[in-house]
Amino acid sequence: MSERETDRLDRGEWGLVVALSLAGIGLVVGSQLLVAAATVPLWYVVAAVVGTQQDATVRLRRELAVDDGFDGESGGFDTGSDDGSSDPGDTVTVRTTVRNVGSEPIVDLRVVDGVPEALSVVSGSPRACVTLEPGAEATVEYAVELCRGEHAFGDATIRTRDLTGTVAETWTAGVAGDETVRCSPPVETVPLGGGTNDYAGEVPTDEGGSGVEFYAVREYQSGDPVGAIDWRRYAGTRELATVEYRAERATRIVCVVDARSSQFRAATTGQLSAIELSGTAAERTLETLVAGGHPTGVVGVHDHQLSTVSPGADPTTRRRAVDLLRATWGADSVGTTSARLRQGDPVETLPRLLPGEAQVYLFSSFVDDMPAELVEVLWARGYAVRVISPDVTTGSDDVATRLEALDRRNRLARVRATGARVVDWQLERPLGLVLHDAIGEAGDR
Structure with missing residues (x-):
């Protein structure tokens, strides 16, 4: 809690002027009524002079609710997923309760909640002006729209006035309860195809070896382990x-994020751009894969440049990859990351940078032909490709936007014709459900 600042808003000067004016006019015109009326402003002058600061004591508590709001059965708020994270564009309801814990009523209490600068208020107001009796409380309720990142709510600003309205006190007070909300949607699992290497891992293959799933029975050969004999x-x-079991191999994944200038487009001015949506999906996919032990890398595709982090599952690789992803959507400069930079046309350069057995996850809005051409080249060279494409062509119903949406659907159909997996991300659907659909489609190459 900060120190209280006391301001005397009015010292009663205008009341004294009015009183003297009325009295003077009353004496000149001989009106006893005006002379008597001159005593009324004098009472205000007296109140302004004797007004004192109010010893107000308040206690505040904040609760955050993602989407569903207050849960009547549990008596609390639904804070979203288990790890406290949410999708970009989700609405968070904020309820900040202020209670008068002092022994005197507060006749004029004004509260402004500490909303994070990066979040915009979409309904309600973080401000309130109330009167509270001792032990009474009031609630400030409003909603903010999430954007990517972790956002911390600040202290609330409190201002009180005395009964005369001439003395005000201002200070900041800490708020108990929920303090932060993280906009980084969780992904339980990520679809893995058949592109594998020779290391043991979690992806089933079409070959026998060590594993847990039955594969085949063959004739005994000298040197076979005793434990593998069908007794x-x-x-x-x-x-x-x-007895042979289905071998499981590790797979190397490369998340390719389209970060060209065409991707800094949003469906509407109030929504996230394609690059922010793609960056969010790619980061969560990366974290899940690395946590599962899969070597994962990142490629940021810019207009005439590619920034790369080679696949790996160690903490250093993960940190470098996350830094690169955040740089692609403008949170940092690409030049300040530890990624390797390559100049050239993405369609020609990217296939030369990928490991031979890698799977590719391409994140792009497909508002032009380059991503479709890239998928065709990658598929022709034997890479397993999955596409997650946020749809940013639905913000308007004009002819030009409808034509762009049609062109985008044709590009996605062209990509599907190659055999690549495609998830068309409609923005009203949360990212978690979109990636869940991709997981349901997972299979072999």
């Missing part, structure tokens, strides 16, 4: 046979 078959036929 039941031997007991019945006296023939040795070896």
Whole structure:
């Protein structure tokens, strides 16, 4: 809590002027009524002179609710996912309760909640002006729209006035309860296809080896482990046979984020741009893959430049990849990251930078032909490709926007014709559900 600043808003000068004017006019014209009326402003002058600061004591508490708001059954708020994160564009309802814990009533209490600068208020107001009796409370309720990042709410600003309205006190007070909200949607799992390497991992393959899922029974060969022999078959036929299980291999993933100038477009002025949506999806996909032990890299595709972080699962690689992703959507400068920079046409340069067995996750809005051409080239060279495409062509119903939306659908159909997996991300759907659809489509190459 900060120190209180006391201001005397009015010292009663105007009341004294009015009183003297009325009295003077009354004496000149001989009106006893005007002379008597001159005593009324004098009472205000007296009140302004003797007015004192009010010893107000308040306590504040804040609760945040994502989407569903107050849960009547549990008696609390739904704060979104288990890890406290939410999707960009989600609406968060904020309820800040202020209670008068002093022994005197507060006749004029004004509260301004500490809204993070990056969040815009879309309904309600973070301000309130109320009168509180001792023990009474009032609630300030409003809603903010989330954007990517972690946002901390600040202290509330309090201002009180005494009964005469001439003395005001202003200070900031800490708010108990919820303080931060993170806009970084969780992803439980990520679809993995058949592009694998020779290391053990979690992706089933079409070959026998060490694993847990039955694959085939073959004739026994000298040197086969004793534990792999089918002893039941031997007991019945006296023939040795070896049981093989489906081998599981690790896979290297490369998240390719389209960060060209065409991607800094949003469906409407109040929504996130394509690059912010793609960056969010790519970052959460990266974190999930690395947490699962899959070597993962990132490529940022710019107009005439590619920034790359090679696949890996170690903390250093993860940090470098996250830095690169945040730089692609403008939070930092690409030049300040530790990514490697390559000049050239993305369609020609990217295939030369990818590991031979890598799977590619492409994040782009497909508002032009370059992403479709890139997918065709990658698929022709044997790369498994998955596309997650935020739709930013739905913000208007004019002819030009409808034509752009049609062109985009044709590009996605062109990509599907290659065999690539495509998730058309309609912005009213949360990112978690979009990626869940991609997981449901997962399969072999």
